[in-house]
């Protein structure tokens with residue numbers, strides 16, 4: 094298959110590319126503006142050729158990287174040419190940045206997603222996978238599932254909900270098999286640049302800094318390991334009769350941030366044997382209190398289930414962070 098992966102230099106994008114490269118037989122093109130991902134991140138998982146949009150050839154076996162923005166309509170149309178599937182990962186990620194700058198979040202996540210769907214339509218591409226999140230559901234009684242009426246709390250949740258809305262519309266108006274995947278809190282190797290809680294806490298602990306839990310730590314999250322997540326994306330790319338659907342892709346475990354932190358600190362202290370201080374700070378605007386997902390639909394329709402336990406996943410993530418530092 095010929096894959097266009099937007100945001101392919103990022104955490105999830107590079108992990109997906111590694112999975113596809115391991116499988117073999119795929120052609121991969123990446124569109125990324127390098128706002129957070131880097132050429133070096135991509136080089137860790139694949140050899141690539143950097144091209145401008147006039148030089149694209151789609152040769153099997155060679156990843157093509159186009160540096161560009163999903164807000165640039167001309168580039169999005171050009172990079173989609175000849176592709177079989179688009180996995181749309183590029184975004185303004187996370188709640189905090191969306192509260193700080195809601196307009197930027199809206200531009201990237203609403204207009205950027207719209208541009209990619211238009212590129213899909215004009216290039217007769219049959220499948221489009223959209224990286225959504227638990228955030229559209231917002232402040233609801235968990236477990237979150239696909240049929241709950243959404244009540245976003247943050248601008249990020251609102252912009253991802255808009256993306257889901259356009260995906261639904263492009264299936265029903267234009268017949269494109271759009272699939273919206275609502276990722277839980279993704280963690281794992283490859284996340285060194287991320288500011289999500291697991292990655293941030295590991296970096297801070299290894300730097301000898303104290304870990305600040307926002308609020309009392311009783312807020313819950315659903316932590317999903319990166320390899321489980323990329324398996325869900327590849328299934329969503331191939332399973333039949335799922336066009337226009339949304340899926341919760343998470344672990345189905347409700348874990349408080351305090352519980353996760355205790356486990357992380359326990360493993361870190363066994364590994365690096367240092368005292369790690371943890372303290373509680375202020376609540377953060379836009380954060381929901383409880384968040385975990387019912388994944389029945391993904392189990393039944395995609396044939397997917399998560400395999401990694403939180404302990405195993407945290408151990409693998411810490412090892413990755415330690416190796417990164419050793420090999421700097």
Ligand SMILES: NC(=O)c1ccc[n+]([C@@H]2O[C@H](COP(=O)([O-])OP(=O)(O)OC[C@H]3O[C@@H](n4cnc5c(N)ncnc54)[C@H](O)[C@@H]3O)[C@@H](O)[C@H]2O)c1
Nearest residue numbers: 100102103104105126128129130162163183184224226279
């Ligand atoms: N990591 C998570 O826990 C998580 C959870 C839910 C949803 N998601 C979604 O998954 C997707 C990927 O997340 P990630 O964790 O890999 O993030 P990331 O920041 O590591 O990667 C995003 C990539 O997109 C690129 N990018 C950003 N804005 C762009 C733009 N306007 N044009 C072109 N490229 C752009 C960045 O340079 C980066 O390489 C995002 O859509 C995010 O909202 C992530």
